[in-house]
Amino acid sequence: MEQLHVATSTHDYTISIDENIRFNIQDYLTKKYTTIFIITDDQVAPLYLDDILYGLQDQRVVHTVIPSGEATKSIEYYYQLQTVALENRLDRQSLIIALGGGVIGDLAGFVAATFMRGIDYIQVPTTILSHDSSVGGKVAINHEQGKNLIGNFYPPVAVIYDVHTIQTLPENEIRSGYAELVKEAFISNEDFLQQLLAQPLSAISNEQLKKHLYEGVKVKAGIVEKDEKEANIRKYLNFGHTLAHAIEATLGYGRITHGEAVAIGMLFALHVSEQKYGRDLYYNELLTWLTDNHYPLSLFNIDMDTVIQLMKLDKKATNQEVQMVLLQQIGKPTVETIDETTLATYLQTFKKELTAI
Numbered sequence: 436m437e438q439l440h441v442a443t444s445t446h447d448y449t450i451s452i453d454e455n456i457r458f459n460i461q462d463y464l465t466k467k468y469t470t471i472f473i474i475t476d477d478q479v480a481p482l483y484l485d486d487i488l489y490g491l492q493d494q495r496v497v498h499t500v501i502p503s504g505e506a507t508k509s510i511e512y513y514y515q516l517q518t519v520a521l522e523n524r525l526d527r528q529s530l531i532i533a534l535g536g537g538v539i540g541d542l543a544g545f546v547a548a549t550f551m552r553g554i555d556y557i558q559v560p561t562t563i564l565s566h567d568s569s570v571g572g573k574v575a576i577n578h579e580q581g582k583n584l585i586g587n588f589y590p591p592v593a594v595i596y597d598v599h600t601i602q603t604l605p606e607n608e609i610r611s612g613y614a615e616l617v618k619e620a621f622i623s624n625e626d627f628l629q630q631l632l633a634q635p636l637s638a639i640s641n642e643q644l645k646k647h648l649y650e651g652v653k654v655k656a657g658i659v660e661k662d663e664k665e666a667n668i669r670k671y672l673n674f675g676h677t678l679a680h681a682i683e684a685t686l687g688y689g690r691i692t693h694g695e696a697v698a699i700g701m702l703f704a705l706h707v708s709e710q711k712y713g714r715d716l717y718y719n720e721l722l723t724w725l726t727d728n729h730y731p732l733s734l735f736n737i738d739m740d741t742v743i744q745l746m747k748l749d750k751k752a753t754n755q756e757v758q759m760v761l762l763q764q765i766g767k768p769t770v771e772t773i774d775e776t777t778l779a780t781y782l783q784t785f786k787k788e789l790t791a792i
């Protein structure tokens with residue numbers, strides 16, 4: 436088993452990564468809880484809920500299953516889950532378990548962060564992407580004006596990552612998760628980046644997957660430990676995300692996965708970085724890898740004015756100017772402010788390049 440420890444301003448927690456550890460959640464509980472409330476979705480529940488329940492037979496456990504998909508990261512589902520928690524008499528000594536991908540993790544985490552001013556929760560991620568979202572304590576729901584606009588920093592008390600669960604993921608979710616791994620490589624480690632870009636997604640062994648996830652979690656954990664509240668270097672994890680969030684909002688959540696949008700966002704950030712810093716930053720290599728692995732690049736054929744307006748709404752935007760994470764070199768990210776006219780020019784040239792392929 437691989438384990439990593441993260442120190443936060445409130446407590447330390449352990450990330451455990453291995454196969455089949457979902458059966459033994461009990462072993463990772465560091466205190467006695469009055470009630471354990473498992474929150475999961477209707478794709479994950481039939482596959483893994485019983486396995487989790489199996490390991491918690493001595494506890495008072497309740498669970499709820501909500502529809503899968505980004506739409507549940509909403510004020511309505513947030514409220515509904517608070518109601519379920521109250522009806523089941525959860526108290527301040529209760530625990531929430533988020534069993535699922537990033538949607539469940541963000542939503543259940545935000546419920547935990549605010550139920551009776553905050554109770555413990557554990558992340559049990561089941562997607563590749565949630566190697567990223569389950570670590571670092573960012574929890575949130577969406578507002579119709581944008582993603583993750585209502586939320587908090589609220590670290591879990593443990594992350595239990597059973598990589599065996601990845602085997603049931605559909606192809607677009609594998610692409611989604613690998614995009615975040617590629618992101619972590621771009622901002623930190625050229626060797627890791629080369630390994631990933633040499634890897635066809637259709638031929639990954641379990642061993643390779645485990646190794647890639649461990650590397651990704653290590654990058655993420657290392658950054659959030661140094662900058663828990665995104666005062667400085669944590670911003671680098673938003674590489675590719677300013678445009679990605681705008682693409683997701685323009686297309687409507689669900690047309691494209693989060694990571695697939697991040698993939699296009701990273702490519703754009705490299706397009707800007709290569710021109711701004713005048714050096715080769717793997718734009719062509721990334722484009723080839725994304726094309727070979729069937730990332731939906733053609734979906735970028737969308738209205739640029741809408742995209743720009745949405746980019747200006749981003750949480751990181753200040754005074755209507757857009758902030759983007761760019762790369763000076765592989766492993767050397769920087770945050771730059773870009774005015775609207777320059778942004779529009781870069782977006783037009785990028786769109787032309789993408790729609791020409």
Ligand SMILES: NC(=O)c1ccc[n+]([C@@H]2O[C@H](COP(=O)([O-])OP(=O)(O)OC[C@H]3O[C@@H](n4cnc5c(N)ncnc54)[C@H](O)[C@@H]3O)[C@@H](O)[C@H]2O)c1
Nearest residue numbers: 478503536537538539561562564565568573600603604693
């Ligand atoms: N908090 C953070 O730091 C952070 C970081 C990155 C992303 N996010 C958020 O994460 C969310 C995306 O997460 P996601 O990509 O995991 O999406 P998701 O939770 O919607 O999961 C993707 C799909 O896969 C299904 N699924 C989950 N596990 C499965 C399994 N093992 N087998 C088969 N199907 C499975 C789900 O039901 C869903 O349909 C976004 O809302 C994004 O904003 C948060």
Ligand SMILES: [Zn+2]
Nearest residue numbers: 615676693697
């Ligand atoms: Zn992301």
